[in-house]
Amino acid sequence: MIDFRYHIVSIVAIFFALGAGVVLGAGPLKGTGSDLVQAQANKDRATVEDQREQLLQTKALDKYRDDYIAKVTSNLTTGKLIGKRIVVVTMPNADSDMTDAIQAAIEKAGGQVTTKVSLDSKLFDPGQRQLVEPLVNDLVTSDLQFPTESNTYQRAGMILARGVAAKEEAKTVDTEAVKIINGLSSAKLVSLKPTPKDRGSLIVVVAAKPPTPAPDNSSYNEAVDFAEGLDTASAGVVVAGMPESAQNGGFLKALRSNADATKALSTVDVANLPSGQMTVVFALAEQAGGKAGQYGGIDAKNGVAPSADQVKGN
Template sequence: MVTLRYHLVSLVAVFLALALGIALGSTSVSQRLLSVVAGDRDNLTQQIDQLTAQRGDLEASQRAANSFAASVAPAVVSGQLDQRKVVLVLASDADPADRDAVRELISHAGGTITGELDLTDAIVDPARADQIRDLTTRLLPAGAQLPSATDAGGLAGGLLGSVLLLRGQNGQNGQNGQNGQAAPDQAGAALAGLTEAGFIRPGPRPAPAQLAVILTGGAQAGQDAAERAATLARLATELDHAGSGAVLAGRSGAADATGAVGVVRADTSTSSALSTVDDVQTSMGRVATVLALREQAQGRAGRYGDAANAQAAIPGGSAG
């Protein structure tokens, strides 16, 4: 049991320790302690300098590798997408530099960009999920079908797939006899409705394509980050189902739990059909995106990049 006497003894001991510490402050004991601390500081400084130098060497090597990959990229992808039509779908956090580089590489590969669609942040906003559900039902073109799931990402992806992509693995014409699954006037009305509601940015309507690239940034931020990432992942999954295939490509962090790439990779049934790239900010990642499109056209899929849950750096590399 703690007594008053115990408290008094404890207080006295504390004051004695303080007094002793002050007394030792000017003694040789203090000097020895200071000497030890100074030695530890010097050792730590040397270690920091060594680590800084190593980091600089690694960054230089990475820049050299990226520069080399950029120089050989056109030759690596040449002819890989011959006579293939590709539409670009850009998430709100997609980097314009990634878009431009991927566009250029697709052209080097012999593919044709039919246009691009810019998504706004609203399309992954959980607060607007009910509005998306209502719009997709009202804007769905005649003859098109929405997925059986009722989540906002899947419904939005189903609607966009019906107006952006050609039907089936070989990109066959839709039942309306047009180039896509929807008649041009109905496709235009659907995109206009999504634009007016603030889910996509105004711009020219892309022509129907066989393949899609969905570009995003890194991990989502905020309290609803996981839900936003899941919505974009579901949207990309439905685009993959709608045409000959799709590739979801993001920057560093996209393969994390709150990144759309990470959400896809966490579900084996999804990642076995939808290809993902987690380092599209690099030349190697951009090459992987184009080669993954080629794989998609052949009915195959993979996980590419430098994240721990990737299987290889690029298609054709060793599996992980």
Template sequence: MIDFRYHLVSIIAVFLALTVGIVLGTTMLQDPLLDTLRSETAELRGQTEDLRVERDTADRVNAGADQMAEALSADMLEGRLAGLEVVLVLSPGADAETADSLTSRVEQAGGSVAGRVEIAEELLDDDNTDFAGETARQVLADPDSLAGLDPYEKVGAAVGRALAAPEEDTGGAGIDEVDTDEAEEAEGEPDGFDAEAALAAFADGGLLTVDGSPAASADAAVVLAPAAGYSPSGDDRKAANTALAALVSSLHGELGGLVLAGDVPSARGDGLLALARAGEPGFATADLSGRPMGDVVAVLALAEDMDGAGGAYGIGDGVGGFLPDPLPGPREEPGGDDEDDGAAVKASDGPRDAARGEE
């Protein structure tokens, strides 16, 4: 049997050890530990302040860049889309104010917006995939031309053809010299394709919303990506944007020029611009829309794409620069004095070439 004094000595030893630990913790170890914590806290506060200053500086620089873009946009855009009809295509979740701003920039560049086509979220619903593809097949006079395309590529091809202005053999004449009777026949082509009826079929099926008179009118298109924070039905953002990327690519095949515009988040991860750029598209992309400078860049990118040189612009991954370089020059107005010079004049044919001639 263990003696009571043994228990007592053990208890005293335990409490003595605790006492020694407390004394050491509050005297010998306290000051170095507190000094370390104070030092680390001060360092973190300094880093936080540096980041705050950097953020505030970046905000002021961006605000200044937007202000400069507003001030110089008239000179930068003047004549870049002269005489062109542009259709605005809105993805589900696209920002309406950005669409209005892009419309203003197109008009500032000398173009006009014939109408808008809004892609309904129902078009991206898995349950409507076959219906959408079948609608595209039915509205085309030559459905065999869609062979091998997935449903969203079929929709893009059909909608693109319905939007595209008919190609006319003007024999060198300006657009305003083309027979007006031919222009009126554009909506119902000899091959049986009816542009207005095609758009109406998609609208009646709840797949598109059409505003204005975009049928058989578009020389080019501005496609606006979903805004940041938009989540499609089913929350499968990648699947929805993959479908949209296929649609836009096929749409571009039917039109003379196209720019896919979106905000910065759309150029990251599973965003529409990021997925489109991964496929190395033949159309232009711009990822700063929603800001004055970004909308100006989008229109410049479209003007460049009209000459077949579509690039990726903005600040996202895979861009070729912030904006086209050299800038596209003003387009000649249809029926102008120098008809033999072609429809477009590149900026590289201007001051830079003149400078070379002086050397």
């Protein structure tokens, strides 16, 4: 962006200089116009160079911060998720690098990621509701009871959770779970990699960066309901995203505006940073203890991360 602006300034300066030469070249102000244009071009060039230097310094400081966290504080999460099986669920268009970094943080903390479930955008397409609703009813299992006031997408979340997760550890992928996984996959609503052998107890939902232009927050109502369903049929859910997802037009913003959802689900809005990935680990440990919180840097009502006491012993 800086280089582009620099070239634009230079090109404009050339045309001004040419124009000034034609108008003033033979007059009493000969040389004055081109000198002024050149002086302005030099000033703009110096401004661009200053901005370039500031950007380089900012990037260097960001790298220092991230490296410091990675090398000095990352051991704080060691052992926090030992014995825990975790399912990673990615929203449509979720950032793959952020997802991989979250998985790495989970594994460093001793957790095991059993599978990654990618949600297709068709799942939340209003035009596909007639596909989702009967499928949910067809895939329901005898050991899964829907709350009386639950809606289609809360039930869909519970169905997926029954297939890949459980409220307790050490639950295998049984015949009912296989039926659910195959049913949702065949309908092209989800895809799994790898096919799990064990069901997890905790779930991380990775939010996507909002599209441009940003949609209305209400467009995430079904996704929030779905996440609530995942939580109902598992031991806990953490929804993780980047700062943009906690602003208007983002999934975390919509979720945090739902009082019922925030009572049960945890959120982290800086999961694109090493510190945020550590916070995801702490939030998972907190969820395993039956607690929830909203963490990060954008209107996060519970601060940057759970306190040591909140995750002690998990």
